[in-house]
Amino acid sequence: MPQFVRLKEKSRPRVTITVDGATVEALEGDTLLTALLTNGRRVRESEFGDGARAGFCVIGACQDCWVWMDGGERTRACTTYIAEGMTIFTHNPEWPWTTPA
Amino acid sequence: MAMDDPRVVVVGAGPAGVRAAEALVKHGLRPLVIDEAPLSGGQIYRRPPPGFRRTTKELYGFEAAKAEAIHRTFDGLTDVIDYRPRTLAWNVQDRVLYTACDDVVTPVSFDALLLATGATDRVLPFPGWTLPGVYTLGGSQVALKHQGCAVGRRMVFLGSTPLLYLVAYQYARAGAEVAAVLDTAPFSAKVRAVPKLLSNTSMFVKGLYTMAALHRLGVAIEHGVRPVAVEGDDAVAGLRYRRRGEGEVRIDCDAVAFGFGLRPESQLADLADCDFRFDPVFHQWLPQCADDGRAGEGIYLAGDGARIGGADAAEVSGELAALSLIEDLGGGPGDKARSVELSRRLSSLVRFQAGLAGAFPWPADMARSLPDNAIVCRCERVTAGEVRQAVQRPLGGGCEINRAKAFSRIGMGRCQGRFCGLSSAEISAAAQDRDISSVGRLRGAGPVKPIKLATVLDE
Ligand SMILES: Cc1cc2nc3c(=O)[nH]c(=O)nc-3n(C[C@H](O)[C@H](O)[C@H](O)COP(=O)(O)OP(=O)(O)OC[C@H]3O[C@@H](n4cnc5c(N)ncnc54)[C@H](O)[C@@H]3O)c2cc1C
Numbered sequence: 211m212p213q214f215v216r217l218k219e220k221s222r223p224r225v226t227i228t229v230d231g232a233t234v235e236a237l238e239g240d241t242l243l244t245a246l247l248t249n250g251r252r253v254r255e256s257e258f259g260d261g262a263r264a265g266f267c268v269i270g271a272c273q274d275c276w277v278w279m280d281g282g283e284r285t286r287a288c289t290t291y292i293a294e295g296m297t298i299f300t301h302n303p304e305w306p307w308t309t310p311a
Numbered sequence: 312m313a314m315d316d317p318r319v320v321v322v323g324a325g326p327a328g329v330r331a332a333e334a335l336v337k338h339g340l341r342p343l344v345i346d347e348a349p350l351s352g353g354q355i356y357r358r359p360p361p362g363f364r365r366t367t368k369e370l371y372g373f374e375a376a377k378a379e380a381i382h383r384t385f386d387g388l389t390d391v392i393d394y395r396p397r398t399l400a401w402n403v404q405d406r407v408l409y410t411a412c413d414d415v416v417t418p419v420s421f422d423a424l425l426l427a428t429g430a431t432d433r434v435l436p437f438p439g440w441t442l443p444g445v446y447t448l449g450g451s452q453v454a455l456k457h458q459g460c461a462v463g464r465r466m467v468f469l470g471s472t473p474l475l476y477l478v479a480y481q482y483a484r485a486g487a488e489v490a491a492v493l494d495t496a497p498f499s500a501k502v503r504a505v506p507k508l509l510s511n512t513s514m515f516v517k518g519l520y521t522m523a524a525l526h527r528l529g530v531a532i533e534h535g536v537r538p539v540a541v542e543g544d545d546a547v548a549g550l551r552y553r554r555r556g557e558g559e560v561r562i563d564c565d566a567v568a569f570g571f572g573l574r575p576e577s578q579l580a581d582l583a584d585c586d587f588r589f590d591p592v593f594h595q596w597l598p599q600c601a602d603d604g605r606a607g608e609g610i611y612l613a614g615d616g617a618r619i620g621g622a623d624a625a626e627v628s629g630e631l632a633a634l635s636l637i638e639d640l641g642g643g644p645g646d647k648a649r650s651v652e653l654s655r656r657l658s659s660l661v662r663f664q665a666g667l668a669g670a671f672p673w674p675a676d677m678a679r680s681l682p683d684n685a686i687v688c689r690c691e692r693v694t695a696g697e698v699r700q701a702v703q704r705p706l707g708g709g710c711e712i713n714r715a716k717a718f719s720r721i722g723m724g725r726c727q728g729r730f731c732g733l734s735s736a737e738i739s740a741a742a743q744d745r746d747i748s749s750v751g752r753l754r755g756a757g758p759v760k761p762i763k764l765a766t767v768l769d770e
């Protein structure tokens with residue numbers, strides 16, 4: 211069951227992105243946060259071993275929605291718009307395991 | 312401060328920044344307007360991404376006309392200002408504003424800086440608030456307004472702020488299932504605030520309309536509740552809360568949106584050396600500025616980033632601060648008659664906000680009763696118990712919030728204390744039986760948001 215539910219603006223063109231190696235369908239104009247959460251209920255793991263996080267403020271203020279781009283660069287899911295073929299990781303690709311504190 | 316070609320910078324293109332830029336242009340200036348968002352409009356009048364189809368009426372409801380006016384005004388200015396969207400202002404030092412866009416850092420020296428940075432939700436933690444499915448009220452609204460999505464299938468809205476009813480109503484109207492609206496304030500607080508709220512009849516009526524509409528839509532509204540915990544293993548499955556004078560109740564839901572009003576984005580004002588004082592009415596530390604926006608030499612504050620006043624007050628204070636700036640630059644007396652008129656309107660709007668603060672009080676007791684193992688800082692996973700221990704240590708760097716920061720890392724995470732600053736101060740104060748105004752505040756530090764490792768480009 212996804213976390214976010216599309217109620218409006220549902221007839222936008224489809225866009226495909228890759229998340230942790232899997233193909234994910236989303237709509238043009240979606241943020242990464244929307245793309246992730248209309249397909250699941252998590253964005254990332256907390257570095258402190260207290261479970262999954264799925265963003266909080268949705269406006270770029272809490273920084274609790276970080277994901278990694280293909281090149282290893284970090285980005286905020288809630289303020290990054292998706293583009294066809296975008297590849298992201300929900301954990302640091304150079305450091306694939308989370309570290310309990 | 313008379314000069315031929317003064318460099319005037321406005322940070323923020325919300326209602327305050329737009330009206331400020333408009334006034335500056337009217338008086339012959341060409342300000343630089345910086346906003347980290349890709350489109351203008353700020354929070355309330357945030358514009359949808361390209362390709363979205365809803366009308367302004369659907370997006371902004373009662374405020375559609377005002378939203379259109381702000382968008383039209385700003386679109387009419389972009390040729391005569393230096394507009395830099397997608398650009399973060401992340402530090403101020405020695406009259407230089409540091410900005411970042413993509414990988415490029417650009418220092419901008421200024422003669423006058425007008426900060427119209429807006430606000431974010433003010434929160435108090437409760438157990439389970441870091442679980443997937445818990446969002447701020449403002450955040451849940453942005454998901455709907457900006458992405459057409461509800462943040463859950465079955466929603467509970469919780470808190471103490473006019474946004475509580477507004478967002479719940481917007482969700483219900485959009486077809487979301489609203490399981491409950493839980494107001495932490497007792498109904499009597501609202502009744503007591505009525506005389507002050509009547510200072511702005513149209514806002515008052517809109518508020519009543521929203522509550523009545525929720526009622527009509529069959530949404531359960533409860534007053535005087537306290538959240539106990541969000542339940543769920545990997546994500547929200549329900550919320551436990553306490554009714555006044557009764558036991559605990561559990562409600563099934565897969566999302567909780569909560570908030571207790573707003574807090575200003577005042578980090579840049581802090582870095583620009585503005586004075587801060589604890590405001591007992593709004594129950595938080597606010598940067599000090601005169602009613603006309605003057606906050607220090609060459610520094611002006613406007614909108615919700617200075618004092619929570621709402622969108623109408625943001626427009627008024629933006630223009631007013633710009634007129635003060637123009638006068639200080641030596642470009643003539645500004646427009647005295649207009650300033651007087653704006654000041655009058657602003658003080659009436661501020662009176663209304665003080666009424667709202669009474670109707671939607673901050674539930675400080677939630678910090679006192681927060682269990683020791685509850686997370687307070689979601690960035691560094693600091694618990695309430697760790698904050699309490701830090702301030703109760705016998706030796707340390709002063710008995711205040713910065714000591715808690717040094718010993719527990721509270722406020723040192725990547726949100727820079729935006730979401731734990733006030734609650735950790737509240738917890739520290741309660742642990743020492745002191746008033747919150749006496750424990751100090753977390754200082755703003757640059758960069759105000761994380762920036763990429765970047766190339767520095769000199770202008
Ligand atoms: C999520 C959210 C939703 C809201 N919804 C409503 C609503 O529906 N109704 C209502 O009456 N009020 C709402 N509010 C309250 C809102 O604060 C005011 O109504 C109004 O938007 C304030 O206008 P402003 O111009 O002061 O600030 P804003 O509209 O917040 O504009 C500030 C602008 O500054 C930019 N900015 C801030 N810091 C920086 C920086 N360091 N660098 C670059 N740019 C920066 C932001 O991107 C933003 O565009 C909401 C607030 C929030 C946080």
Ligand code: FES
Nearest residue numbers: 265266268273288
């Ligand atoms: S959800 Fe808060 S920064 Fe993205």
